[in-house]
Amino acid sequence: MADEILRVQDVRISFAQERHSLLEKRKKKEVLKGVSLQMHAGEVLGLVGESGCGKSTLAKVILGLEKPDSGSVFHRDAHPQMVFQDPYSSLNPARRVGWILEEPLRIQGKLSAAQRKQQVLSMLLKVGLEEKIAQRYPSQLSGGQRQRVCIAAALMLNPRLLVADEAVSALDVTIQGQILDLLFSLKEEMGLAILFISHDMRVVYQISDRVLVMQDGRIVESGDVDEVYFSPKHPYTRELLQAAGIAEESA
Numbered sequence: 652m653a654d655e656i657l658r659v660q661d662v663r664i665s666f667a668q669e670r671h672s673l674l675e676k677r678k679k680k681e682v683l684k685g686v687s688l689q690m691h692a693g694e695v696l697g698l699v700g701e702s703g704c705g706k707s708t709l710a711k712v713i714l715g716l717e718k719p720d721s722g723s724v725f726h727r728d729a730h731p732q733m734v735f736q737d738p739y740s741s742l743n744p745a746r747r748v749g750w751i752l753e754e755p756l757r758i759q760g761k762l763s764a765a766q767r768k769q770q771v772l773s774m775l776l777k778v779g780l781e782e783k784i785a786q787r788y789p790s791q792l793s794g795g796q797r798q799r800v801c802i803a804a805a806l807m808l809n810p811r812l813l814v815a816d817e818a819v820s821a822l823d824v825t826i827q828g829q830i831l832d833l834l835f836s837l838k839e840e841m842g843l844a845i846l847f848i849s850h851d852m853r854v855v856y857q858i859s860d861r862v863l864v865m866q867d868g869r870i871v872e873s874g875d876v877d878e879v880y881f882s883p884k885h886p887y888t889r890e891l892l893q894a895a896g897i898a899e900e901s902a
Contacts, residue, residue, distance in 0.1 A: 656729040656811055656844055657690035662712055662722035682708045683719070684868040692811060695838060695845045697859030697876065699852055699891065705868040706848045710816045713846070729812035729844070732805035736817035738797035742789040748775075748800050749785030755807045770807070777840075778803045779833060795826040799833065806837070816848045831858050852895035856880055864888045 663686075665679040682705050690696050698706055711717040713724055714731055735741040743751055749771050756767040772782045778799040789797055798818065805813060815834065819827040835858060837843055849855050855862060855876075862879045864872040864887065872885040880897060883889045 654692040654727075655689055656692050656727050657688075657713065657731070657846075658723075658725045659686060659688045659709075659713065660723045660725075662686045662709070662719045662724065664708060664712060664717060664719045682868050683712070685722070686865075686868070686870055687722075688863060688870065688873075690812065690844050690846065692844055693838065693842050694860045695835075695847055695858050697855035697862040698846060698848045698865060699850065699855050699862060700865035701891075702850060704865045706850075706865055707816055709865075710814050710846070710848055713814060726812060730808060730810040731812040731814055731846075732808070732810040734798075734801050734805050734813060734815045734818045737821055738794065738801045739789060741801055742797060742804075744789055746788070747785065748787055748789070748792075751789075751800065752785070752804055752807055755804070759808065774803045774807060777806075777837070779829075793826075794822055795829060798822065798826075798830055802830075802833065802837070806841070809841075811842070812844045812846065814846045814848070817850070818847070819854060820849065820851065827854065834858065852880075852891055852897055856897070864891065 662683050663681065664683045665681045668678045668680050686709055700706055708717060710733065712719050714733055752771045752774060753767045756762055756770060762770065771785060775782055775784055780796060780799050784792070784796065789800070792800065819830050822830060831854065834845060838845055847855060847858055859876045861874065862876045863870050864879065864885065866887045872879055872883065872888045879888060880892065883892060
């Protein structure tokens with residue numbers, strides 16, 4: 652995996668905190684505190700940590716949705732795309748699925764209408780949905796179907812990097828497994844790299860090649876998934892594993 656497609660170097664970002672009065676000086680809270688990571692083509696990198704540790708902020712920085720105060724983000728033709736936690740809120744309820752999937756192709760302006768529609772139908776099949784789903788509204792779909800549509804939308808412009816931020820946490824266990832299987836098969840078929848962000852240690856173990864552990868805006872441990880899970884070095888990693896009931900099973 653010598654083909655590096657993402658490098659995050661010493662990224663720091665702070666946000667202004669809410670004031671309790673008009674006379675109070677607005678304070679800043681540092682959310683990311685010198686985060687660095689690398690990703691390579693075709694790998695799944697898990698990012699774990701408790702809510703509020705900075706995982707989603709890091710995702711937004713990688714996607715260019717937040718500008719860091721310092722540090723750098725470099726992706727080599729990766730064109731990263733996001734799959735969000737809540738599939739319903741990230742889909743336009745007033746538009747049919749076909750329109751939603753076709754929109755990025757319309758904006759790109761490289762394909763004819765017929766070519767766009769064919770690409771939409773092909774992508775629906777690729778994510779395990781029937782072509783007739785293109786005529787439905789998001790409200791007419793199940794949670795699992797909506798998340799498949801979100802994945803399809805993220806893949807319409809053929810990115811090399813997919814950022815999945817808590818992408819299965821809103822689904823029940825059975826559907827979670829199906830979506831994880833789908834992501835893995837798409838990774839294999841399309842050569843995708845996936846940054847898989849979650850607070851669920853068990854889910855991350857199922858899909859990841861490597862894992863990063865984030866605590867309070869810092870990466871405190873990293874390594875191959877088996878190494879981190881079964882020979883953790885940092886106390887916080889051990890706490891997360893114990894809370895998930897993994898440490899006892901691996902002892």
